Amino acid sequence: MDAPLAIHEFQLPKVASGAFSIVMGSDKNLWFTEYSGNRIGRITTKGVITEFTLPKANSFPYSIATGPDKNLWFTESNNNSIGRITPKGIIAEFVLPITNSFPTNITQGPGRKLWFTDGSANRIGSITIQGTVTTFQLPTPGSNPYAIATGTDGTLWFTEAGANKIGYMTNTGAFKEFALQTSSLWGIALGRDKNLWFTEGNLDKIGRITPAGTITEFQLPSSNCNPYGITLDFNGKLWFTEYTSNRIGYIR
Template sequence: MHPQPRRAQTRQTPAISELATPTADAEPVGITAGPDDALWFTENSANAIGRVTTGGTFTEYSVPTTGAGPAEIVTGPDGALWFTESNVDQIGRITTGGTVTEYALPTSGAYPWGITVGPDGNLWFAEPGAANIGRITTGGTVTEYALPTSSAFPLSITVGSDGNLWFTEVLTGSIGQITTDGTITEYTVPSLFSLPIGITSGPDGNLWFTDAGATQIGQATTAGVFTGYDLTDTLFFPFPWGITTGPDGNLWFTENVGNDIGRITTGGSITEYAIPTTDSSPLDITTGSDGNLWFTENAPSQIGTVTP
């Protein structure tokens, strides 16, 4: 018998598709996988929370406070969705049935942005305007912790493999850590012109973040050791923004100015894929229940999907 020839293996390019939100000029920002297998997202300019099924059916729910500016959103431990209201210093909660409750923050000008679920069963969020990290219980009790650096401008927040909360400090080029009892440590990113934006916990137990200033994707151990990986698209300022762990065990990120969706392996290999709509201004990205990546396109008011 003669051996059969081996077929060459090729890697398929991820397919990117786009869906327009029902409301024009909604300007979606945050997106998360909901407990109902749908994707939930914020409509910053339309002052609404949107829901889209993996089949592409949309529903929109108005936020009660006018001009709230909903920003980031996450599924809470109570089965509701929790979101930040950046313009009015409030945290919002919406059930999967569309009932919205709002909680005022103690600090004026907090400009709440990133939000995540902590290991203690509370919601933790960043207050860039006040240089605070906030915590809110599912009953609505808010506690705020001032950062050691008042000019830090904390933006995004996630839970690390060490059971602490980790966040980006945009204006000081640092990554911060806060324990659930409020102890804060700050680590300076060694990359030149560092401007950390988004952050997530990777499958390798490290923190991964987008570094818009250094044009890199950064990796940080929970001990504060950093590694930076240069983006392929370095001819201009791609401004990487959101980042998440994908279903394939890689990190996926958006390039807000570069108009790409990027993928980086835990070994640092980067691939970038162009979004069909020009100047779409992609922001946040998450994994849906269908195993695809879902992301917000702020400028054209669209929701994008990537099949990895």
């Protein structure tokens, strides 16, 4: 049995901030989005919090990732933009070329670029550290790409929440898709075994897909738990959130 974990919580300075996505920065601090508060936050490992307000109101910052330039990059889901913030708190914004985009999740990927999903435009996008944006149309209409992760070979893997598929894309825009029966694919993460692992909300399952496309599903013990986010820890365990059952779980 694992040893009990020590849990610490830190109150954010402003109410109703809507802390959402979090990542370790190159400065060894944790950086997070405040979806409702329209801010990017930074917290040290001792709990000291600093907040940075975005230039445009109601940008709804969603996901955040550390870039190859050691800055933090984030999606502005209601501002049609990708944002960048330096460890010193200097913010820049880059407008996407397609109007009414809704960028959601973002990850560091091949070519020293950040790669992101754009559900409303049905595209996968990339942005260089200089701010040049390129987007790629998914082959399935209305697929609503959501979570995104980089595979060991540099391919970009993503969930298609609107099409019941797992897809991958090369950095040149070649797509491959794999269909499932589930109607709520959400998170995806690279495992230590070099496979991609994903959550299947409506089926209460964790799925695994090999680089060749072989899919295996694992039923969770709790019913109606709706697994959502998933990530890999330093020991090779894949941790996931259970949205409706109020639990955190892991699989190994």
